[in-house]
Each structure stands twice: as C-alpha cells, then as structure tokens.
Amino acid sequence: MTLSYxxxxxAADRVAGHIRPVTLSPVDPGTFGDAEVWLALEMMQHTGTFKARGAVNFTASHIESGAMPDAGVVIASGGNVGLACAWAAARHHVPATVFVPENxxxxxxxxxxALGADVRQVGTEYAVALEASRQYAATTGALESQAYDHPLIAAGAGTLMEEIHEAWPPVDTVVVAVxxxxxxxxxxxxxxxxxVRVVAVEPENCRALNAAIQAGRVVDVPVDSVAADSLGARRTSEMALHWARRAEVTSLLVPDDTIVAARRALWEHRKxxxxxxxxAALAALRSGAYEPAPGERIAVVLCGANTDPSDLVR
Structure with missing residues (x-):
C-alpha cells in the first residue's frame, strides 16, 4: 500500500468540518537555546488523539466511493483507535462494532x-479480539478498519502537518513520536x-521504525517501555519505512526516564x-537527543491525552 502527498x-478536504484544527502554542523563548519551538496541541482533538483524523478520512472515503457496507465498520482495539473509529462512524451515521478483550x-x-459502538468483549488478549473482529467481518461483510497500516488512515493523520504548515509557514522541522x-x-x-525536516522519536525499547531503517526492511522488535501502550508496535509499516527513506528522516531514540520527565514538565509548566x-516527542529536545540549530523553527507534535493524570498530581 502506498501513500502520496x-x-x-x-484527506484534508474530507476531514474539513469534522476535526478540530490543531492549535499551536509557543514554548518560552530561550528554553531550547536560540531555537523557536511551538507545541502542536493535537491531544485536544476529538477522542483525545490524532487518530480521529485517520478514522474520519477512512470512513468518509468509503462512503464517498460507495464502498461502505450496510454492516458498517469493525475494528479490534483496546484503546485510542477504537474510540476514533467509533467516533468517526457516529459522525457519518455508520454502524461500528468494536471488539475488545474482556479485561x-x-x-x-x-x-x-457512549459513542454508539456495539462493543463485543472476547478473550483476555488483543490477538483474540482481533481474530474475532476478522471473523465478524467475514460473516457480516463489515468493513475492517485499521490502526495505522492503511494509506487512508495515514493520509488523514497527515492533515495535521498540513495545518501546522498553513498556520506557521516558516517551520523548519517537525518532531513526532512514532x-x-x-x-x-x-x-x-x-x-x-x-x-520540512522530520525528526522521528521512539522509546529506546520500542524502536520499530528505527530498527527497520537500520535493517533496511521491516523487522519485529521487542516492546518494553513506559510508552508501550501507545508506541508499542512490534513492527512498523512498509509505508513508514518508505517515507523514512524518501524524506531522509532523522530517527532518534529516547530513554523512558526522559519521557516521564517530559510528561511531568508538560503538566507542571502548562497543566x-x-x-x-x-x-516522547518533547523528550527528544529536553534530553538533548535532538539539538536544534541556532534559529531553527521547530514544531513538536503532542498527539494524545488519553491518560490517567493521577500520577501527575503530587
């Protein structure tokens, strides 16, 4: 599967009027030397993450082409992608069935x-829910939605960068967690x-894209990080590896303690x-893993907020 500009x-045309345009917020001058840094507050998006963009593009595209079945969409998820899928389906008055583990x-x-999804709880592992969702699709004809490895999902997510560039045309670099x-x-x-230069940031022990770049092919990696619930893919997509090569992306790894520190800093300084x-994206700058050039104009994507904040309040 390929993805083009x-x-x-x-996707930008399809999602217009459905998603919340991203808000950019400046970091205090001098925080990162002479660099000008802005935060892209995408965690304020519908359902709390960027995933709403891909889900609404996926849904709208299939409706537009007449390929949306009466049974609607189905997905297996224990987290953000299921919420996004259910939200997008409700937005377009399409049935959504979401398979999740019993736990x-x-x-x-x-x-x-609350979003109107038909929730089916099966098994205690994601793999069981995934297999059940596939059987449901085969039986009912429902359209299988995807978490990330689909051009419509990725294109929808890419509309975020379109908005960043439109709001701040001089941007030199975008830093994004992978x-x-x-x-x-x-x-x-x-x-x-x-x-615009792309800096791709992953936890040291969740490095699917970084490992693929080094190996020259998609490979399986172990997953062990405080950020594994959202960045814990065992392998990246061929699409991601293609764009890492074509865009000459800078791939960086950050340790868990810097991720924890960056998350706490966002709470303590900005609530x-x-x-x-x-x-993880901000951790790359705060830890020194990415050192901005003097005068560099950097957008840091803050992509999700579905978290338990209880450990942030002392």
Missing part, C-alpha cells in the same frame, strides 16, 4: 458505548512536500496531561 490533500478498562468500554507509523507516514508525506507516548 495527493492522498493527504484529498479492557471499563472506562474505555463505557466511552465506546508507534506503528501511521501518524509518522502522513506527517512525513506532507512535510516532504513543504521542505497539560498527556500520554507517555505523546511526551
């Missing part, structure tokens, strides 16, 4: 049901078109409660 532009957090199950690679792929496709995975 044209796909991102088409999925009650609060997430309640949110899914899990499976959907957000990264879309951002990279857009950034490359506009001549922003974000996921650990979200904080």
């Amino acid at each position: 044209a796909d991102v532009k088409s 999925a957090p009650a609060v997430k199950v309640a949110k899914l049901r 899990g499976g690679g959907g957000l990264f792929s879309g951002v990279a496709a857009s950034a490359h078109e506009h001549g 922003l409660a974000v996921e650990h995975g979200t904080a």
